[in-house]
Amino acid sequence: MPSGRTHDRITLWTLPWVAGMAFWQTRSSNITLLITGGFLFGGLMFGPDLDIYSRHYQRWGWLRWIWLPYQKSLRHRSFLSHGPIIGTTLRVIYLCCVFSLFGLLVLLLAQTLFNLEWNWQTTGESVGKSLIFYATEFLALFLGMELGAMSHYLSDWSGSAYKQFKKKGVAGLLASGKIKKGKVSARIRKPSRTKTSRSSSRSRVK
Numbered sequence: 001m002p003s004g005r006t007h008d009r010i011t012l013w014t015l016p017w018v019a020g021m022a023f024w025q026t027r028s029s030n031i032t033l034l035i036t037g038g039f040l041f042g043g044l045m046f047g048p049d050l051d052i053y054s055r056h057y058q059r060w061g062w063l064r065w066i067w068l069p070y071q072k073s074l075r076h077r078s079f080l081s082h083g084p085i086i087g088t089t090l091r092v093i094y095l096c097c098v099f100s101l102f103g104l105l106v107l108l109l110a111q112t113l114f115n116l117e118w119n120w121q122t123t124g125e126s127v128g129k130s131l132i133f134y135a136t137e138f139l140a141l142f143l144g145m146e147l148g149a150m151s152h153y154l155s156d157w158s159g160s161a162y163k164q165f166k167k168k169g170v171a172g173l174l175a176s177g178k179i180k181k182g183k184v185s186a187r188i189r190k191p192s193r194t195k196t197s198r199s200s201s202r203s204r205v206k
């Protein structure tokens with residue numbers, strides 16, 4: 001599969017195309033900005049490789065630790081991180097959960113320290129209202145992030161397919177699906193091996 005550097009290049013080279021297509025389809029500079037912003041975010045630091053010690057992970061800087069539980073619970077290149085739509089959806093849900101937990105702690109602290117007037121109902125209502133009000137904007141942002149992630153897993157898959165093709169020709173391409181299935185069932189049978197393979201692959205910076 002391509003290196004982190006190649007993934008970055010693919011993201012940056014495809015950015016003008018994404019921006020052009022978005023503006024052509026929407027005729028809105030705001031939506032185009034959200035899609036391209038989401039695309040950059042998804043391609044450079046919110047991508048599928050957050051399931052491993054990678055460039056994506058490193059770019060979170062001092063906040064990178066928030067992705068440790070995510071890495072611990074997912075196998076590298078699993079369907080839940082590298083699957084179309086499901087990968088981005090899960091990461092969005094995960095990040096929202098982490099940030100709302102932070103927000104909740106800050107609000108609780110402010111309430112006890114400064115006697116702040118705040119209740120669950122009004123907070124929930126205002127969050128719900130802004131979600132509905134800015135639905136198009138959120139959707140555009142999500143679409144951008146998904147496109148950014150898509151450029152990643154498409155190049156991952158085509159990279160692997162090309163390797164198989166170079167090694168064994170068309171037969172290698174056809175067999176790769178069967179091999180993958182075999183590997184998965186072997187992992188299910190031997191959970192102890194999964195751990196070692198996961199930690200060894202994590203130690204490599206992609």
Ligand SMILES: [Zn+2]
Nearest residue numbers: 048049077156
């Ligand atoms: Zn990947």
